[in-house]
Amino acid sequence: MADLAVKSDPTExxxxxxxxxxxxxxxRAVREAALARLRSMGLPGRRDEYWKYTRPDTLxxxxxxxxxxxQNDELPPFEGLERLKLVFVDxxxxxxxxxxxxxxxxxxxxxxxxxAQDIHWAKDLYGVLETNGQTPVARPLAALNxxxxxxxxxxxxxxxxxxxxxxxxxHENPNSDAILHHVIKVEKGASVSVLENGPAAARLxxxxxxxxxxxxxxxxVRAQGRDHERRAATHIFARLGxxxxxxxxxxxxxxxxxxxxxxxxxxxxxxxxxxAGAALGDGDFHHDDTVFITHDAVNCESRQVxxxxxxxxxxxxxxxxxxxxxxxxxxxxxxxSQSLLLDEDSNFLAKxxxxxxxxxxxxxxxxxxxxxxxxxxFYLRSxxxxxxxxxxxxxxxxxxxxxxxxxxxxxxxHVSARLSGWLERHRS
Amino acid sequence: xxxxKNLHVxxxxxxxxxxxxxxxxxxxxxxxxxxxPNGSGKSTLSYVLSGRDGYEVTAGSAHLDGExxxxxxxxxxxxxGLFLAFQYPVEIPGVGNMTFLRTAxxxxxxxxxxxxxxxxxxxxxxxxxxxxLKIDADMLKRPVNVGFSGGEKKRNEILQxxxxxxxxxxxDETDSGLDVDAMKLVSEGVNALRDAGRGFLVxxxxxxxxxxxxPDVVHIMxxxxxxxxxxxxxxxxxxxxxxxxILGEAV
Numbered sequence: 001m002a003d004l005a006v007k008s009d010p011t012e013x014x015x016x017x018x019x020x021x022x023x024x025x026x027x028r029a030v031r032e033a034a035l036a037r038l039r040s041m042g043l044p045g046r047r048d049e050y051w052k053y054t055r056p057d058t059l060x061x062x063x064x065x066x067x068x069x070x071q072n073d074e075l076p077p078f079e080g081l082e083r084l085k086l087v088f089v090d091x092x093x094x095x096x097x098x099x100x101x102x103x104x105x106x107x108x109x110x111x112x113x114x115x116a117q118d119i120h121w122a123k124d125l126y127g128v129l130e131t132n133g134q135t136p137v138a139r140p141l142a143a144l145n146x147x148x149x150x151x152x153x154x155x156x157x158x159x160x161x162x163x164x165x166x167x168x169x170x171h172e173n174p175n176s177d178a179i180l181h182h183v184i185k186v187e188k189g190a191s192v193s194v195l196e197n198g199p200a201a202a203r204l205x206x207x208x209x210x211x212x213x214x215x216x217x218x219x220x221v222r223a224q225g226r227d228h229e230r231r232a233a234t235h236i237f238a239r240l241g242x243x244x245x246x247x248x249x250x251x252x253x254x255x256x257x258x259x260x261x262x263x264x265x266x267x268x269x270x271x272x273x274x275x276a277g278a279a280l281g282d283g284d285f286h287h288d289d290t291v292f293i294t295h296d297a298v299n300c301e302s303r304q305v306x307x308x309x310x311x312x313x314x315x316x317x318x319x320x321x322x323x324x325x326x327x328x329x330x331x332x333x334x335x336x337s338q339s340l341l342l343d344e345d346s347n348f349l350a351k352x353x354x355x356x357x358x359x360x361x362x363x364x365x366x367x368x369x370x371x372x373x374x375x376x377x378f379y380l381r382s383x384x385x386x387x388x389x390x391x392x393x394x395x396x397x398x399x400x401x402x403x404x405x406x407x408x409x410x411x412x413x414h415v416s417a418r419l420s421g422w423l424e425r426h427r428s
Numbered sequence: 429x430x431x432x433k434n435l436h437v438x439x440x441x442x443x444x445x446x447x448x449x450x451x452x453x454x455x456x457x458x459x460x461x462x463x464x465p466n467g468s469g470k471s472t473l474s475y476v477l478s479g480r481d482g483y484e485v486t487a488g489s490a491h492l493d494g495e496x497x498x499x500x501x502x503x504x505x506x507x508x509g510l511f512l513a514f515q516y517p518v519e520i521p522g523v524g525n526m527t528f529l530r531t532a533x534x535x536x537x538x539x540x541x542x543x544x545x546x547x548x549x550x551x552x553x554x555x556x557x558x559x560x561l562k563i564d565a566d567m568l569k570r571p572v573n574v575g576f577s578g579g580e581k582k583r584n585e586i587l588q589x590x591x592x593x594x595x596x597x598x599x600d601e602t603d604s605g606l607d608v609d610a611m612k613l614v615s616e617g618v619n620a621l622r623d624a625g626r627g628f629l630v631x632x633x634x635x636x637x638x639x640x641x642x643p644d645v646v647h648i649m650x651x652x653x654x655x656x657x658x659x660x661x662x663x664x665x666x667x668x669x670x671x672x673x674i675l676g677e678a679v
Contacts, residue, residue, distance in 0.1 A: 373518075379520065381501070382478050382512055397571075
């Protein structure tokens, strides 16, 4: 046979379009190691089991699919809340728009600053939790992120912090391709809340590594929305110590493609991890929650609560796993994923999994898809509530179990108000 | 007040005629009771009047104070002053009872061009009315009817009625699932709302309820029609002799 055309390798094609940021010695080493991990795994393709319900191509290909910057007169999320603001524009930290890092009284730096130092606490975490999260399931986009992340913050908290750290991701360039990597270390007995919002870029690859030490608490509330054409692949890797608490809630409205992975290891006894999501999708909306929680200690609790409301052909995906390792007795694991399909064109694809190697555990999981309850709708209307309001009320009621996972009352009400605002603006 | 003429209704999905010419007029200030055997069309009548989907009116009319009910959406009928106390009140997980009540009250006020009730004013009124129905703060906070006992659900219906202050109240088998004490409580709630400007249509199988809510007029419904109308003594006759005698007579 004559020579065959050289088959192009999608991973190498992607890598060819990227430049590794210059950084100090340890930064270089961890990035090179991440690149080696990525090369050994390869970027995901359509045949990957873990990407069965979500096409990865626009997330992995070299070129970015442009996303229009959308403007509306709605105030950005978390407006009016007392918080420390860190602004990123198309994936680049904007010091002028942010609060002064030096004046926060916190150990908070840009990733590049941390990597430029010879000795830094972040070295023990950057790419480390990500690496732990690569088994038993490979997450190549996270390895790519560790290798090529161009910005991000590293934050170490040693005491309870009252003011939430708010990361605001602005999108201004319709062709932006952002790779952000944050490292957060919550030391023994400390606590912090992290807020995230904004479309970030036409394409966003984001990793957040969170180490929650013994007796520490981490709260995370994220609002993904606005620019409908944006695409995002995000990962949270969390490691939990004894009696620590981790809570993460994500609201997603709009977005042609969102894949949120959350990988949590409960390593200390009596730890607690709650992950929740509320998604509202209309039209060519594709939203994927992929969660992997490993119980590797005694008497830990985990909850996964995911609710999606889908219409006009929107697609929701849930892949959630609870792995209970040998010896992780008294585990209390709960997982629920539900969709409310407002028409017959919308889809919900769910793959709930339990894998248990301990004999004294309580784990439950459930997954349902349903339509709006006609009886409830009539009941509301018979009391004078107009049809559209009644529908919105039932949609919010459906999402409530997820929203209720937000501990802070102000934040919870804030998120509810945004969800109902979206519903009002999207009435057919 | 409520005027129903020659009402014919069939189920939309099956070609089955349920109401076959109902004529009924309820005057303001009066309590009318409808009794009748199972399957006579009593509940269908209440659903059709309140605007539930799934029924087709093939002939006849229904007016509330001269307004054509059948032309209105369910929520418009409610705003016009019609209220149905459900036989099986619906559970709505995720919607707090208080939120539900306030949304309903204000939606009706808005539809009538009235000012919405403020949160504090609403709270004051609802607490007062809940108290007389022995509905505690916890029941007001819980999701609508979720985990409520049969009696609690019916009391909650009466609370809604008291808050919405409708012109025309239809009570669909409000006595079903109630013990004696609960029936008394519910009846007292209804009686407290009796007023010269308000009409009641009480649908029931049993005379029992009518001992507590004394009707002015009693109708017997059978096979989709009102077959006999009389005073309160008609209810006693049913209680003593069953429907067979009356139906035999009417046919």
